[in-house]
Amino acid sequence: MPHTPLTADNSAVVLIDHEVGFSNLIGSQTIEENLNGTLALAKIAKLFNLPLIVTAAPEDFPAGPLYPELAQVLGDTPVIHRPPVFDAFENDQFAAAIEAAGRKKLIMAGIQTDVCLALTALTALDRGHEVYIVVDASAATTKETHDTAVMRLVQAGAIPVNWLAVGSEILRGWVDQPLAPAFGKLIYEHLPSWRHNHVASNAIAKYATK
Numbered sequence: 778m779p780h781t782p783l784t785a786d787n788s789a790v791v792l793i794d795h796e797v798g799f800s801n802l803i804g805s806q807t808i809e810e811n812l813n814g815t816l817a818l819a820k821i822a823k824l825f826n827l828p829l830i831v832t833a834a835p836e837d838f839p840a841g842p843l844y845p846e847l848a849q850v851l852g853d854t855p856v857i858h859r860p861p862v863f864d865a866f867e868n869d870q871f872a873a874a875i876e877a878a879g880r881k882k883l884i885m886a887g888i889q890t891d892v893c894l895a896l897t898a899l900t901a902l903d904r905g906h907e908v909y910i911v912v913d914a915s916a917a918t919t920k921e922t923h924d925t926a927v928m929r930l931v932q933a934g935a936i937p938v939n940w941l942a943v944g945s946e947i948l949r950g951w952v953d954q955p956l957a958p959a960f961g962k963l964i965y966e967h968l969p970s971w972r973h974n975h976v977a978s979n980a981i982a983k984y985a986t987k
Contacts, residue, residue, distance in 0.1 A: 793887030798841035886914035
């Protein structure tokens with residue numbers, strides 16, 4: 778299993794099927810939790826200028842368009858609308874986009890964990906990529922099916938991570954990092970407990986000086 782850290786130069790983010798039509802199928806976490814993790818991961822890709830490959834079904838298919846909040850974050854990032862194939866690599870445009878990104882490490886998330894994400898990730902592993910599965914930006918119909926899919930991928934060689942771990946690994950630390958303030962802002966937006974802890978620490982320090 779690879780141990781070389783994620784960096785802005787060796788990694789790409791892949792988002793699969795974060796579509797409104799799947800919202801009512803998500804049972805392994807709430808839609809709010811999935812949306813939060815997905816948006817955070819997309820923002821990390823934007824912040825560190827990582828290649829961002831996004832794929833989904835055509836908008837007029839039952840799965841429907843992308844989460845509108847995600848579409849807003851993506852901006853002009855192209856979306857690869859593929860026919861109903863579960864393994865996205867079976868779509869030539871997606872496969873070409875992965876090849877064009879030229880990155881060894883693929884940071885992947887998707888709906889559903891056990892179907893489109895799993896099958897696409899397995900092919901990525903077979904093609905020699907190092908695959909990182911972002912568990913809090915992926916979901917399935919039940920927690921059991923999500924966890925089982927993650928276990929299957931781990932046994933195949935994938936690495937389970939969360940969005941905070943991804944961003945932190947790329948940033949490397951708070952000292953002498955120009956993007957640290959922006960990443961801190963991202964954390965405060967998507968992980969309120971960190972923001973609250975910071976506010977509490979400041980309040981305690983201020984009180985202690987009195």
